[in-house]
Amino acid sequence: MNTISEKNIMKLxxxxxxxxxxxxxxxxxxxxxxxxxxxxLDQDNMGLFFDVNQVATQMSCGALIENVTLLADAMGFATSISYFNEASGKFAQLAFASVGDRGDVESVTRTIFNRYTDRNLFQFHKKISNSQMAELVSLVQSDRNYRLHTYQTPQDRKAIIRTITATDTIRFIHKRIHNDFYHVLRFGDTAQKNRDGLAAATLGIESFMIPVLRMLKPWWLTKLLNYIGLHHVMALRGTWLPMRSAPVIVSITHKGGADYVEFGRIMQRFWLQANEAGLSVQPLGALPLFLARCHLLQGEGFTSDQLKMLKAVTDDFARITPLFNKEADQIVMLFRLGYAKKNKPRAFRRDVESFLRD
Ligand SMILES: Cc1cc2nc3c(=O)[nH]c(=O)nc-3n(C[C@H](O)[C@H](O)[C@H](O)COP(=O)(O)O)c2cc1C
Structure with a gap:
């Protein structure tokens, strides 16, 4: 039979x-x-400050499509994809046709379920082998418009950490980003009940920091404390320290403007392969998504000082990233990679039935 059962569609x-x-x-x-x-697309769960023109949502859709095609392939189905990306929310249609050969369904499913974001400190002294890095580089660069860059010398490493920390500092001085963050942040049992958003327990911070985070919810208080340097403390603990703990930081750039759905698929393959090799991965979305905002919305939502800061960090990035043309190329994502000290709670997912529509 050439068709796919509803049960298999649900598995996908x-x-x-x-x-x-x-x-x-x-x-x-x-x-x-x-x-x-x-x-x-579920319009109620997208479109926050970081999701400028649905760029982040498109990457997520790419990653979703990659998961589906990987499993479909293992189940013996070829996937044909049509993209719509309509204002109404219809994004794509995926159809499956049996091609016979089955792969290792269990192993593919396990790999996909084992992928996760790790925001904990990594073990700096546990190095990633050259062969593992080479495999990740060749996966990303199998499309020759993408480049995976690692920051090798102590100076370049210091510079990329400074660049990412400076970018992330904007997160803590920006009212809309602050409010968006608290909109998705889930404390205690709420995370388990809602099964979406950022559970505080997955943030990789010490447990005594969680009540502090809870206390900082009113913007006026955070803004007040920023006058005495709270934003620097937050960036130091939230970004600089995790960066310092990572043996490898990588950027992925695209020659010219990138297709975000296509990049989402590549990102997912990269992430699955890294996790499968035992590496922990944290994406660092602020720089690429802020720059996407500068490009697509002419910087709407940033003050002139913040735009100046973003220009300076882009210059820094270009200086330490060979072959990156800051006028034409795009930074699509940065990641830190390493080995985590311990397993921590993972993000929840809603039940599959809650995603179905008529
Ligand atoms: C486009 C995009 C940008 C992201 N940016 C960040 C980021 O800057 N920092 C971070 O810790 N996680 C980031 N994430 C990871 C998500 O928060 C994570 O995928 C989500 O919470 C689900 O958790 P999981 O990856 O463990 O399944 C990003 C994910 C996507 C798709």
Whole structure:
């Protein structure tokens, strides 16, 4: 028989929703069809400051599609994809046709379920082998428009950490980003109940910091404390220290403007391979997504000082990233990689039925 059963379509959706999404918004809906499903965007769970023109959502959709096609392939189905990206929210349609050969369904499913974001401190002295790094580089650069760059010398490493920390400092002095963060942040049992957003326990901070984070929710208080340098303390603990603990920091750039869905697929393959090799991964979305905002919305939402700071960090980035043309090329993502000290709680996912629409 050439068709796919509803049970198998549901299995594909179940691995699809394991994809990463900005702030764990899980901005997807699915409409079941006889031979596959339509992928719709859930407008209620997207569009925050970092999701400029749905760039982050498109990356998530790419990652979701990658999960689905990997499992479909292992189940013996070829996937055909049509993209719509309509204002109504219809994003794509995936249809599956049996091609016979089955792969290792269990192993693919396990790999997809094991992928996760690790915000904990890494073991700096536990180095990543050259062969492992070479495999990740060749995966990303198999499309020759992408470049994976690692920062090798102590000076370049220091410079990329300074660049990322300076960018992240903007997070803590920006009212909209602050309010968006508290909109998705989930404390205690709420995370388990809602099964979306950022559970405080997954932030990789010490447990005594969690009540402090809770206390800082009113913007006026954070703003007041920023006058005595709170934003620097937050960037130091939230960004600089985790960066310092990572043996490797990488950037992925694209020659010219990138297609975000396509990049989401590459990002997911990179992430799956890294986690499968035992590496912990944290994406660092602020710099690419801030720059996307500068490019797509002419910097709307930033003050002139913040725009100046972003220009300076882009110059720094270009200086330490060979072959990166800051006028034409795009930074699509940065990651820190390493070995985590211990396993910590992982992000929740909503039940698969909650994603279905008529
Ligand atoms: C486009 C994009 C940007 C992201 N940026 C960040 C980031 O800057 N920092 C971070 O810790 N996680 C970031 N994440 C990871 C998400 O928060 C994470 O995927 C989500 O919370 C679900 O958790 P999981 O990846 O463990 O399944 C990003 C994910 C995507 C898709």
């Amino acid at each position: 959706i179940e691995v699809g929703i394991r994809a990463p999404s900005a702030d764990n918004g899980q901005p997807w809906k699915f409409k079941l069809l006889d031979d596959g499903f339509e992928l719709w």
